[in-house]
Amino acid sequence: SFGVGYTCGLEDFASQVEADLMAAxxxxxxxxxxxxxxxxxxxxxxxxxxxxxKASTFVGRDELLERSVSHLKCTDTPSTLILHGTPxxxxxxxxxxxxxxxxxLRDDGHFVFIHAVDSCPGSSM
Numbered sequence: 001s002f003g004v005g006y007t008c009g010l011e012d013f014a015s016q017v018e019a020d021l022m023a024a025x026x027x028x029x030x031x032x033x034x035x036x037x038x039x040x041x042x043x044x045x046x047x048x049x050x051x052x053x054k055a056s057t058f059v060g061r062d063e064l065l066e067r068s069v070s071h072l073k074c075t076d077t078p079s080t081l082i083l084h085g086t087p088x089x090x091x092x093x094x095x096x097x098x099x100x101x102x103x104x105l106r107d108d109g110h111f112v113f114i115h116a117v118d119s120c121p122g123s124s125m
Contacts, residue, residue, distance in 0.1 A: 048103060054096035061094065068098045073105070 037045070058065075071081050083091045 051096050051099045051103070054093060055100035058090070058093040058097040061090065065094060065097050065101075068094065069101050072098060072102055 068081060071079065083095060085091050
């Protein structure tokens with residue numbers, strides 16, 4: 001036989017889930033007062049997080065990624081890397097993966113400027 005279920009108290013449950021999630025986030029990541037971060041640093045964090053998020057979904061094409069990063073590391077002469085392809089073929093993902101590796105190289109004294117369009121207000125200008 002069928003029974004009809006009624007649920008009540010979901011608002012309390014939702015509030016508890018939200019509170020638990022926030023507590024876990026604070027415990028694992030700490031908290032930073034945004035007042036202590038200047039506007040440039042805050043925008044840089046937004047752009048870098050956009051790159052990390054996009055790069056996290058990049059899979060395959062290891063040879064192309066390796067060749068692109070090698071091109072990036074070449075300091076003999078100034079050069080340009082042009083990515084082209086049909087919409088949806090993975091250009092943005094590849095560029096994000098290359099940028100993420102460039103960010104990792106930054107610790108070796110390299111300068112990396114990341115600007116991910118539409119990752120924060122005004123970034124497309």
